[in-house]
Amino acid sequence: MKVLLVVNWYGSAGGMENYIANVSTLLEGHGLEVVVFYADAGLDLFHVPGRQEYRIPNLLDLTGRPPPASLALVRRLLDEERPDVAYIHTTVNPGLGELIVRRLPTVFFAHNHAVYCPSGTKLFRRSNTPCRVSFGMRCMANAYLQHCNSRRPWVVWETYQRVRALDAWLPLVDVHVVDSRFMQTRLAEAGIAADRIHILPSYILMEQASLAAEGPGQDERTVLFVGRFTPEKGLKFLFEAMARVPPPWRLVVAGHGYQAEEMQALAAHLQLPGAVEFFVGWLDRERLGGLYRACRLLVVPSAWPEPFGLVGPEAMSYGKPVVGFDVGGIPDWLRDGETGYLVPPGDVGHLAERIARLLDDPDLARRLGGQGRAFVDSRFGAKAHLDALLGIFGEAMRRRGAALRVAVP
16 A cells, blocks of 8 residues: 655655654555655755655645646656555645645545634734634634734734635545544534544554653753743743742753744743753753653643643653643643643633642652553554554545555555
8 A cells, every 4th residue: 555645845844844754664664555745855955765755846826726737746746656645645736636636535634723814823922812703704803903923914824824725625635533522622613524534543653662661850850841932822921820830949941942042032031939940942852852852841831732742742652750840732642630720711819820730749740650651552543543543544444435555564
């Protein structure tokens, strides 16, 4: 069986790109062939010897008509490679998307809110509250009323048109997959037939190496944040909470984003009572794993409705408890009092109390971390993900009347 992966960035960038790298290796390790169409290289280009990887010009030109050369390239590659199923991970040019979907049984993974939200965040930044408005003309007004998008008129119009352009190919997709119940509901509200939406358990690659880790990390009072330095990730809430946590403690902040300097300045301005250490920039798996091992707990203070929140289960795979706001898909993996603590969105006082509890009680942190590790092993392992994904490929092919062919190594 040959799988065509269609992605935007084929390189290090974030959770989606890590998933692409991991699932490609997983599929190939079980006898499937993988072909990749990508738009850009991301922070650094992935390359796997023997894998066919093609950069497609204009793949992310989300509203314009594709040039004849791009259409001809995609047609030629589909004819030459003859994939059995397409596994699309990004919103693509409507003409190129329609060409792929009409040619192949197709599975679309909605990693984020981009298919029904012009800004892709579903967050009213003026009030830091999730947006529950369905896609439509109100989205353009809310860009100014709720500060949920750019205030540049041409950007507001282009992002609105990007979502509208999905009508050219998204309704033709055979199976849609998401990784949380929250996203399943949002897609159904956006008009996708409920019987075509499946929850696919995420795949945590680091689990096998990290499951051997035992107990709290090297620094007994270290709190970790991993994520983008952008408003939706809620780092300012964590700083405000840490101002209420009695020292001694150490806060490690790792990530990248346009608010990096602003967040560093905010931490200095608040004169937090503990030590704050920033790791700005892209961290490879080894360095990130070291941060997970060295912390007592991870905090996920997201303001936006996280589609899933992959860093949480990653930390849990290292035996670390998580404290996070009860938003979006986070409750699918963060079980309150079992794998960590859920906190009402934006409740800085409650967030501080839960962090302090885990810092002050290493036995509690160890118990919750161990339960989280077991949860990740049972729900997000390689076998669970592969079995579910092959079943989804099979359903897509059955809907098209194609035969599922899986090589057995």
